[in-house]
Every structure is written in structure tokens, then in C-alpha cells.
Amino acid sequence: MNLMRGSQDDQLDALFRAYREACSTPEPSVHFMPQLWRRIESRQSFTFSFRRMANALVTAAVAATVCLGIYTTIRRSDAAFYSQSYVEALAEASTIDTDLVAPARLEISQAPLE
């Protein structure tokens, strides 16, 4: 087999074939399996802590939601406040100062006609 003869395609194929023969599959080392299991266990413990943290966060979020719900319900029970219309509520909130704004009075005096 001459790798440098023929078309470039053939040369490339020959080179790949030679490469396949030249690359021997390495034997796994004795540490392969123990290291793999160590990595699996380490990832598992990380996943476990992450999951625990996520669970704690979810629980806290649910508790906060429940508290907010209860608080909102209590506020809503003040029915009188919510039964007013917008105009009524506005009128109650800003009372007109009657001292300053008195009703206008028109006084018409009749002068004697000359």
C-alpha cells in the first residue's frame, strides 16, 4: 500500500485505513472503575444537595403565598370599605372646607327711582 499514489480521495482513504490500524485501543487502567464510581457519587451528592435546596425554596415560596393569601383575605373582609363606590370614597376622603367656600348670595337692593 502506497499512501502517496492515486487520486487524493484514494490517498485520503488509504491514510484513514492506515490510521485505523495505527491506533490501538488502550487498555483501561485499574483505576478506571473506582474513579468512575467516585465521580458518580460526587455528582449524586451534589444533585442531592441541590434538590434539597430547591425543595426548601419551593416550601418557602408556598408558605409565603399562603401567608399573602391569608393577609389579603383578612383585608378584604372589611366589606364597608369596599362596598363604597369610587365617588363616595373620594367625597369622604376630601371634604370641602365650608368656611372658605360659602354659597354665593346675590343681594339686589332696589334704589329709589328718581
Place this chain on the structure above:
Amino acid sequence: MRVDFELIKRAQAGDNAAFNEIVLAYRKRILGTITRVIARPEDVEDVAQEVFLRLYFSLDQLRTAEVFEPWLYRLTVNAAYDYLRKQRRRPEYRMSDLSEQQVLMADATAGGKVEHDDQYQKKIRESVDALLGAVSEADRILLMLKEVEGLSLKELEKIYQVNENALKVRLFRARQRVLKAFGASTKGKEPARAG
């Protein structure tokens, strides 16, 4: 298939001994593929362990036995690809060096007899690594699986999850890019030989 689906089911159910058996059945093959793809012997075991680590944590997603091997190959390809992307500091392969190696290869095979000694094999490995160093990681892996691992188009379709035509186009383009680098290297060599 090197293992039966029962073993995979047991591993899915959390049987570590079953998973161990799966690893033992496939590790040599996976190591071989990774060796050829990443071309760095010192990191081969690390990448292979990453493959089996991913397998361990995603095994419960496997539904049918027939997709196990393509799926394991896909994990291998992805791990090798991730590794190659991290190792962007690949050595610069100069085409003049490549040509020199090819001259040596040609000299070694001039008598029509291939000398399978360590030196020759080393040169071959360096030549192909240099050639594939000139193309992208994706092209490198695809060509390795097709040309060196000898996977069929059907197998590659399952691994890459693309149809045959798209795969053929990708293979053709990848090969064209390698051929271009190969052509450039041989062109660079000719004047030297002539002179």
C-alpha cells in the same frame, strides 16, 4: 448488542452491579473511539468516564433496547465534542510539517511493504491528527466515526438524528475540507521533492 435489555432495565431500576456490567461491556469500545477522536491518550479515560457518568444519570430516559448503542455513541460524540471545544488550544499544525511526515510515510512505503513499527504508526497518527486539526471539531468527529470507526450511514443517522441526505451533505462537506487541507499539504511538498 453487547448487553441485553434486561440488564439495562436493572440498571435503570438503580442496580449498580448491572450498571457496572454495562460499563465493562462497552468501556473498551468507547475508549477506542475516544482515543481516535481526541488523539490525546492522557485524557482518554477522563472523557470515557464522563461518557459513563452521563449514561448513569440519563439511563432512565431510555425507552427501547435498540436505541441503546446509538445513544451511547451520541453521548460519546457529545463528550468528545465538549472536550475538543474546551481544548481549543490545539497545537498549530504546520502544513510544511505535515508534508514532511507524508514524505516519510511515502518513503516508508516505497517498497510496497508497510512497516508496522512504532515509528511508522506514530507518523501516521500525527499525519491524520494534523490533517483533522485543520478542520472543525464537528467535522473531525464525523469523519472519524465514518472513515476510521467504520460506522454505516444508518448508524450515523441514529447518532446524529438527521436524515440520510443531510448526513451525506455534511459528510461530503467535511471530506472536502479535509481534502483541501490534504491537497494544500501535498502541493507544499512537491517543490521540495522536485528540488
